[in-house]
Amino acid sequence: MYDVIGDIHGCRKELHDLLEKLGYQTIQDNLHHPENRMPVFLGDLTDRGPDSLGVINDTASWVENGQALYCPGNHCDKLYRFLLGRNVQVRHGLETTVAELENSSSLFRQQIEKKFKKLYEEAPLYLVLDGGGLVVAHAGIRYSDIGRMDKSIKSFVLYGDVTGEKDDRGMPVRRDWASIYPQGKATIVYGHTPVLKPRIIGSTINIDTGCVYGGKLTACRYPEKEFTDVPSSLPRVEEKFRTFM
Numbered sequence: 067m068y069d070v071i072g073d074i075h076g077c078r079k080e081l082h083d084l085l086e087k088l089g090y091q092t093i094q095d096n097l098h099h100p101e102n103r104m105p106v107f108l109g110d111l112t113d114r115g116p117d118s119l120g121v122i123n124d125t126a127s128w129v130e131n132g133q134a135l136y137c138p139g140n141h142c143d144k145l146y147r148f149l150l151g152r153n154v155q156v157r158h159g160l161e162t163t164v165a166e167l168e169n170s171s172s173l174f175r176q177q178i179e180k181k182f183k184k185l186y187e188e189a190p191l192y193l194v195l196d197g198g199g200l201v202v203a204h205a206g207i208r209y210s211d212i213g214r215m216d217k218s219i220k221s222f223v224l225y226g227d228v229t230g231e232k233d234d235r236g237m238p239v240r241r242d243w244a245s246i247y248p249q250g251k252a253t254i255v256y257g258h259t260p261v262l263k264p265r266i267i268g269s270t271i272n273i274d275t276g277c278v279y280g281g282k283l284t285a286c287r288y289p290e291k292e293f294t295d296v297p298s299s300l301p302r303v304e305e306k307f308r309t310f311m
C-alpha cells in the first residue's frame with residue numbers, strides 16, 4: 067500500500083505534517099508506518115520552498131533505508147546537472163536551493179550533495195508498482211511508453227507534453243495528455259502542473275496541489291485512490307494554478 071506524495075519543492079514542514087496525518091512515525095532517519103504503508107515521492111523535492119536541503123536529507127535517507135520510493139522531476143534533474151558542474155541556468159527556483167547549499171557548512175553541503183546524487187542516480191525515470199496497476203511519473207507518461215526506459219521518453223516524463231511554445235503568461239504550453247490516456251488501464255499518479263484540487267481524468271490523477279504556491283501538499287493513497295492533504299504555510303500565488311476547461 068502506497069501513499070504517493072505530490073511536488074514538495076522544499077516544503078519540509080508540510081511534508082512532515084502530511085506524513086504524520088497519514089500515520090507515519092519518524093525516528094531520526096527512519097520512517098515507519100504501523101500498517102506498513104510506503105510513501106512514494108514523485109519528484110520536484112526542491113526549489114522555491116524554504117528547506118530544500120532538509121527535504122533531500124529526509125527523503126534520501128528514507129529511500130536508502132528502503133522505507134520510501136522516489137522518481138525524479140524536472141527540478142531534480144536540473145539540480146543533479148548543476149551538482150555535476152554542468153552549465154545550467156540557476157533560476158526558476160534552483161537559485162533558492164543553491165543559496166541553501168552556499169549558506170551551509172562545507173561538511174553538510176558535501177553530505178547533501180552526495181546523498182542527492184545517489185538518490186537521483188539510483189532512481190528509475192518512473193515507477194511501475196502493484197504489478198503494473200500503478201505508474202508514478204513526475205509529469206505523466208503516454209500509455210504506449212509504459213515499460214520503456216530509454217532516453218527519448220525522459221523529456222515527456224519530466225516536463226510533460228510540451229509544445230515548445232509559451233502562453234501569454236510566459237509559461238510553457240503543455241498538451242493535455244491525460245485527456246487522451248485510455249480508460250481502464252494502469253492508474254497514473256503524477257504532478258508537475260499545479261491544480262487547486264486533485265485532477266482525476268479517467269485513470270490519471272494529478273496530485274500537485276501547489277504547496278509551494280500556498281495550496282496544499284496532497285497524498286494519493288493507493289489502492290484506495292483517496293486523498294489526504296495538509297495546507298501550505300506559504301502565501302497564495304493564485305496565477306500559478308492551472309484551470310482546465
Ligand SMILES: [Mn+2]
Pocket residue numbers: 110139140141204224257258259
Ligand atoms: Mn515539475
